[in-house]
Amino acid sequence: MVSGAPGHGLDAVAAALGDRVARDQPFGALTTYRVGGPAALMMEATSEADLVDVRRALSGHNVPVLFLGNGSNLLVADTGFPGLVVRLGRQFTQMTIPGVAEPGLPADGGLQPEPDPVVVRAGAAAGLPVLARRTVEAGLSGLEWAVGVPGSVGGAVRMNAGGHGADVASCLVRYRWVDVDPAVDGDGSGEDGPERLQFGYRVSSLTSTQVVVWAEFATHPGPVEAGRAAISDIVRWRREHQPGGGNAGSVFVNPPGDSAGRLVEDAGLKGFRLGSARVSEKHANFIVADRGGSAADVSRLMAHVHRVVLERSGIDLRTEIHPVGFPEGENDGRERVAHRQAGGGSGSSGPSGTVSRGIS
């Protein structure tokens, strides 16, 4: 396994990857939270061959690896990440979107058989909002929801991102992956269908060494005007209901049948501030970091909110944001206290294909 304390394996990994890798690079600044420290090593992969080289370089060394998408679901510790961060370059942003001759429903509105799905492919580094807009402009419907999620295709597959009545699990057809764990069997890459990913609510079974390189999604012909209108509605809804500034979207997963934002609000924490972090006034499941703030404050506030909600409602919220570089077990949004699992539980049992109201 590629995990554990990096020790001086960093030097060996850096040497093996040569000038493709850089040391002590800003990392927290690349996330939407814009807080947190550097990555010990960082590289941009420009091909699958680069990913295979990463696997070779990691062999025999305890150096953790992390794939960075758009950084819209990460909280990087102020001390940074003591391993190798890999970003996929623009070579992984290509999209293949088939043209549709006559999109839309027949003018007479008569009953028609379900059209065959039109499969679009997007590189893992492509932005979800771009994919949403391009498919709509090509006369395809089904990915409009993705305009509101500021992540990459790869990050969205890992997280089973979703909103507005859909998610990745409901439209993923196929994906290609590479595993950079040196202990992996076979050639460490392949193509699979969604069943392999064991999707749950905002989770998949992808591990930290498995990187998605492209994904295919099912769409269907749809009128361009209707698609544009849906996109405008989603963008407007987001502006009205979600804060700007440094954040990574919803902090906690909605428990089954409930809303984490409502629970935080009912606990009286809307607007609550700890140091440079505050619970958003606009949406109580968002924690916003001040410009120049610290990941430690965000982390402390997450733990505080988790504890107060548990005390008030008995519900043990599960964190949606991925903490990076924090000591093992720290900053999963919980204070280090023994507590019972109660009420709606972890929220991880949501069936794939279902989503909460509005946002994650």
Ligand SMILES: Cc1cc2nc3c(=O)[nH]c(=O)nc-3n(C[C@H](O)[C@H](O)[C@H](O)COP(=O)(O)OP(=O)(O)OC[C@H]3O[C@@H](n4cnc5c(N)ncnc54)[C@H](O)[C@@H]3O)c2cc1C
């Ligand atoms: C304002 C705002 C609103 C948001 N709204 C929503 C929402 O409505 N619904 C929702 O689901 N999420 C939402 N999010 C959270 C976030 O956008 C999603 O989780 C998104 O899918 C993360 O993608 P990313 O590329 O930014 O991933 P990152 O944050 O870079 O990484 C997230 C995880 O995915 C892994 N990862 C990244 N790229 C790959 C890859 N190619 N292969 C494998 N693993 C990879 C990372 O290692 C990490 O574990 C919101 C975030 C913000 C800031």
